[in-house]
Amino acid sequence: MASWQSYSNKLEGGLCRYCVLFPQQPDRGGSQRANPGVLVCSSYQKPYTKALGKNGILTSHDKSSMHCRAAEKADLFAQNFRNPDDRIDNQLLKQQNKQEQTNKDILRLIVIAVEFLAKQGLPFRGNNDDEVDFSDESINRGNFVALLQLMGKFS
Numbered sequence: 001m002a003s004w005q006s007y008s009n010k011l012e013g014g015l016c017r018y019c020v021l022f023p024q025q026p027d028r029g030g031s032q033r034a035n036p037g038v039l040v041c042s043s044y045q046k047p048y049t050k051a052l053g054k055n056g057i058l059t060s061h062d063k064s065s066m067h068c069r070a071a072e073k074a075d076l077f078a079q080n081f082r083n084p085d086d087r088i089d090n091q092l093l094k095q096q097n098k099q100e101q102t103n104k105d106i107l108r109l110i111v112i113a114v115e116f117l118a119k120q121g122l123p124f125r126g127n128n129d130d131e132v133d134f135s136d137e138s139i140n141r142g143n144f145v146a147l148l149q150l151m152g153k154f155s
């Protein structure tokens with residue numbers, strides 16, 4: 001019995017679990033659009049021995065591109081289910097949480113700097129703080145910017 005075969009008590013026959021759970025467009029047969037048919041839309045209810053062999057329905061279904069695509073989707077689903085950290089939505093969520101934590105840490109430092117200056121009665125601004133340029137530390141940009149630059153060296 002192949003890994004994709006299942007027996008349905010309700011339908012009293014065999015089904016392909018990959019094609020039922022991950023339905024794909026059926027293979028095109030001639031000019032007419034093929035029907036997914038037995039093992040997908042209806043159960044296989046004939047004797048099992050007739051389904052085997054080179055021309056049996058199990059062999060032909062196993063080789064159909066519809067089934068191969070469904071099996072590929074099933075494998076991907078199983079991989080994602082076993083390794084949820086590999087899923088792109090979880091990776092994006094992890095990155096977003098990391099960025100949120102970084103922003104919270106920065107905001108916490110800004111609040112600490114504001115509290116410190118307020119408690120000490122120090123002005124936030126200096127004479128040359130019209131623009132904030134953190135690259136040149138030789139320019140005095142005022143107490144607030146200088147305090148943030150100092151805290152940035154230790155975080």
Ligand SMILES: [Zn+2]
Nearest residue numbers: 016018019067
């Ligand atoms: Zn199938």
